[in-house]
Amino acid sequence: MSQSITVSLVSWHDGEPLLRAVRETVFIREQGIPAELEWDGLDEQCRHALVLSGQGEAIGCGRMMSNGHIGRIAVLPKWRKQKVGTAIMEALLDYAFAHDYPQVDVDAQTYAVKFYRGFEFVEEGEVFMDAGLPHIKMQLKFICPLNNRLR
Numbered sequence: 001m002s003q004s005i006t007v008s009l010v011s012w013h014d015g016e017p018l019l020r021a022v023r024e025t026v027f028i029r030e031q032g033i034p035a036e037l038e039w040d041g042l043d044e045q046c047r048h049a050l051v052l053s054g055q056g057e058a059i060g061c062g063r064m065m066s067n068g069h070i071g072r073i074a075v076l077p078k079w080r081k082q083k084v085g086t087a088i089m090e091a092l093l094d095y096a097f098a099h100d101y102p103q104v105d106v107d108a109q110t111y112a113v114k115f116y117r118g119f120e121f122v123e124e125g126e127v128f129m130d131a132g133l134p135h136i137k138m139q140l141k142f143i144c145p146l147n148n149r150l151r
Ligand SMILES: CC(C)(COP(=O)(O)OP(=O)(O)OC[C@H]1O[C@@H](n2cnc3c(N)ncnc32)[C@H](O)[C@@H]1OP(=O)(O)O)[C@@H](O)C(=O)NCCC(=O)NCCS
Pocket: 026, 072, 073, 074, 075, 076, 079, 080, 081, 082, 083, 084, 085, 086, 087, 107, 108, 109, 111, 112, 114, 115, 116, 118
């Protein structure tokens, strides 16, 4: 990555305007997800990762629920393929590990399976439709003896 970025874990209360801006751009405008599905009322219960560019622009985000469910991973188009998504996932996974979550999971859009496999998530079950897009559940167990995130 040529420019420096910072990744923070924030509450919805502290990060809402910036988190909303990224998700509106990526999920609502780019992917066509209806606003009523995007704003599902769960954000206040989540821990959020927020990525800022060196200029202070919000460029990426993601969230984790207290049950270890990761979602809403989004990077602005011009910042993709520069490991911003990786930085978001690492921040959320570090948080989960530090807080003794036994496992985490994600409902991955099928095109992004390779992205999550990069963090050792594995697919579970069948492809399903959500918000009009194909998804598959993926899981990462911290307690798996073959996993290098072994406790
Ligand atoms: C998926 C997303 C978060 C990836 O963010 P990113 O910053 O581009 O990802 P990274 O640069 O950290 O990529 C890490 C690795 O993931 C994989 N990857 C990333 N994007 C991918 C894609 N579109 N297709 C397949 N593999 C991909 C690659 O292996 C990549 O490593 P490489 O660049 O060395 O090949 C981003 O494309 C995005 O915001 N998409 C739109 C929103 C979305 O669909 N979110 C996921 C919902 S489940």
